[in-house]
Amino acid sequence: MLHSPCGKYHYRHNRNIKKANINDVLAFLDRDGNDKDYAREIEFLLKQCKNLSVRSSASNKVIGYKISGLGESASTQTFKWNKRDNSVITVENFYIEKYGIELEYPSLPVVTMRNGSFLPMEFLGVEPVRVKRITDEQRAMVCQKSSLNPSDYYQSIISVRNNTEEQYFENDPFIAAWNLQIDPKMHITSARIIPPPKIIYNSRYQVSPQSCLPQSVWKNTNTEFYNPASFPSLWAMINLSSTMTEQACLEFCKNLRNIAYERGIDCPAPFYAEYNLQQQYSVDQLIIALQDMxxxxxxxxxFLVILPENSDASDRSYGEIKKLCELENGFGIVTQMIQVGKKPWNYSKLNNLLLKINTKLNGINSILDVPEVIKSFFERGHHIMYVGIDLSHGAPGLSRGRSTVAVVASADDVPSRYFKEVYLQERPADTRRESWEYVVDMKQIMKSLIMQYYEKHQNHPPKAIVIYR
Structure with missing residues (x-):
C-alpha cells in the first residue's frame, strides 16, 4: 500500500520508507474514515492481488486459494453458515465461534476467493511463485532500484573485493588448488569505438562522419522528415489542465502546426475539447464523455492530451485514456500526452514533440546509411526475428533472492518496433549468492514472442530466430 493513491500522498516526504505502517493501511482501507478515496484504494489493491495464489493458515492445515475480489470489512461482511440452518453470520463472528479466534483487524476488507469463500486478510500468505510476469509500473520500479551509475557499480565491486569477511580470495581453497591469483585492481579495457554511420534526414540534408560538425549539436530541426507522416484530417486536442485556457491551447496548436509544416507535415486545425477534472468531471466521467465524443x-x-497538474489525476487519466484509445479493446486512436510545465513551450520542445508524433503516425524521422555489408545483412532480415535476452541480479553484495529477466524481439525490420517480455524469477536457495545466468521459463517467453510475431505478420511465423545473449 506504499504505492497506492493514499500511500503516495501520505509518504510523499518520506522517500526512505520501504513498507507502509499497518495503522496507516487501516486508515486507508477504512470506508467510514476514508470515504473520499476508499474506492480508489480498493481498486488499487484489487489490481495488485487479483488472481494471486495465497494460502490460509487459520485452520489446522494450510489451504491454497486464488483471489477473485474484495468484499466488505470482516465485521460487516455476512454469509450463510450451513451449520446454523442458513442463518446469516459475519466473518468476524464466524471465526470467533468456529475457531475461537478474535480478529486483530476486523475493519479490513475480506478477500473473496474463486470458490465463493471469504477470508480475513490477516490469515493469508502469498503462495511462493517461481516466475511472475510484472506490470509496466513494477518494471519501472525494478529498473530504478537495480540500476547503478558505472562509478557506483565500480565502487560496489571494489568494496566487495576489499572486504575480507565477504570475499577473501587469498584463502579460497579452489583458487589455491588451481594456482590462481586475483588482482585487487580492476582491469580497465579501452572500448572499441565504431565509426558513426551517415544520418539521412531527407534528400537535401545528410550528416556524415566527414561533416566535421561539433559533437552533440543538432542542425536538422528545420528540415523535413525523411518520411513525414500523413496527419489525420480530424484530430482532437483534449485539455484536462486547470491552468491552460482555450486561447493558450489554440496558440499552442498554431505554433505546433507551423513547425510541423517546416518538417513536411500538413497538420490541419484540431477539434478542441476541455474537461476540468477538479470541478466538473471525475476520471470515470471523462472516459464516458470521450467515448460519446x-x-x-x-x-x-x-488525440493530443494536455494532462492535469495534479499528479494523481494525471496518472489515472493517462492510464485510462491509453487503455480506452490504444489497447487491444480500445478505439484504435493514437494518443500523445503532454504535461504543462513552468517553462513555456518553445521551438525546441515543440520540435521534440513532433519527433514523437511523426513516428506514432507511421512517419520516419531519419534513416541511417550503413556500410553495404551491414545493409545487405539486414535487407535479408524480413521474417527473421532478432531476440535479445538479459538478466539483472542487482549490485554485488545484495541478498536479493529474485532476478529480473528481460527478453525483447524485433517485430519487423524497423528497429523501434519490438515485442517485450519482462519477468521476475526466483533463484534456488543454493544459488542465492551467485549470479544465476539461467532463464527459468524461457519456453513460455519465446512462445509468447513468437505468437505476437505470428499475429502481426498475418499468421506467418518467423523463418529464423537470431538470439543475442
Whole structure:
C-alpha cells in the first residue's frame, strides 16, 4: 500500500520508507474514515492481488486459494453458515465461534476467493511463485532500484573485493588448488569505438562522419522528415489542465502546426475539447464523455492530451485514456500526452514533440546509411526475428533472492518496433549468492514472442530466430 493513491500522498516526504505502517493501511482501507478515496484504494489493491495464489493458515492445515475480489470489512461482511440452518453470520463472528479466534483487524476488507469463500486478510500468505510476469509500473520500479551509475557499480565491486569477511580470495581453497591469483585492481579495457554511420534526414540534408560538425549539436530541426507522416484530417486536442485556457491551447496548436509544416507535415486545425477534472468531471466521467465524443466522430484518429497538474489525476487519466484509445479493446486512436510545465513551450520542445508524433503516425524521422555489408545483412532480415535476452541480479553484495529477466524481439525490420517480455524469477536457495545466468521459463517467453510475431505478420511465423545473449 506504499504505492497506492493514499500511500503516495501520505509518504510523499518520506522517500526512505520501504513498507507502509499497518495503522496507516487501516486508515486507508477504512470506508467510514476514508470515504473520499476508499474506492480508489480498493481498486488499487484489487489490481495488485487479483488472481494471486495465497494460502490460509487459520485452520489446522494450510489451504491454497486464488483471489477473485474484495468484499466488505470482516465485521460487516455476512454469509450463510450451513451449520446454523442458513442463518446469516459475519466473518468476524464466524471465526470467533468456529475457531475461537478474535480478529486483530476486523475493519479490513475480506478477500473473496474463486470458490465463493471469504477470508480475513490477516490469515493469508502469498503462495511462493517461481516466475511472475510484472506490470509496466513494477518494471519501472525494478529498473530504478537495480540500476547503478558505472562509478557506483565500480565502487560496489571494489568494496566487495576489499572486504575480507565477504570475499577473501587469498584463502579460497579452489583458487589455491588451481594456482590462481586475483588482482585487487580492476582491469580497465579501452572500448572499441565504431565509426558513426551517415544520418539521412531527407534528400537535401545528410550528416556524415566527414561533416566535421561539433559533437552533440543538432542542425536538422528545420528540415523535413525523411518520411513525414500523413496527419489525420480530424484530430482532437483534449485539455484536462486547470491552468491552460482555450486561447493558450489554440496558440499552442498554431505554433505546433507551423513547425510541423517546416518538417513536411500538413497538420490541419484540431477539434478542441476541455474537461476540468477538479470541478466538473471525475476520471470515470471523462472516459464516458470521450467515448460519446468518439462515437459521434468515428473518423477522429489522433488525440493530443494536455494532462492535469495534479499528479494523481494525471496518472489515472493517462492510464485510462491509453487503455480506452490504444489497447487491444480500445478505439484504435493514437494518443500523445503532454504535461504543462513552468517553462513555456518553445521551438525546441515543440520540435521534440513532433519527433514523437511523426513516428506514432507511421512517419520516419531519419534513416541511417550503413556500410553495404551491414545493409545487405539486414535487407535479408524480413521474417527473421532478432531476440535479445538479459538478466539483472542487482549490485554485488545484495541478498536479493529474485532476478529480473528481460527478453525483447524485433517485430519487423524497423528497429523501434519490438515485442517485450519482462519477468521476475526466483533463484534456488543454493544459488542465492551467485549470479544465476539461467532463464527459468524461457519456453513460455519465446512462445509468447513468437505468437505476437505470428499475429502481426498475418499468421506467418518467423523463418529464423537470431538470439543475442
Amino acid at each position: 468518439m462515437r459521434e466522430n468515428n473518423d477522429c484518429k489522433f
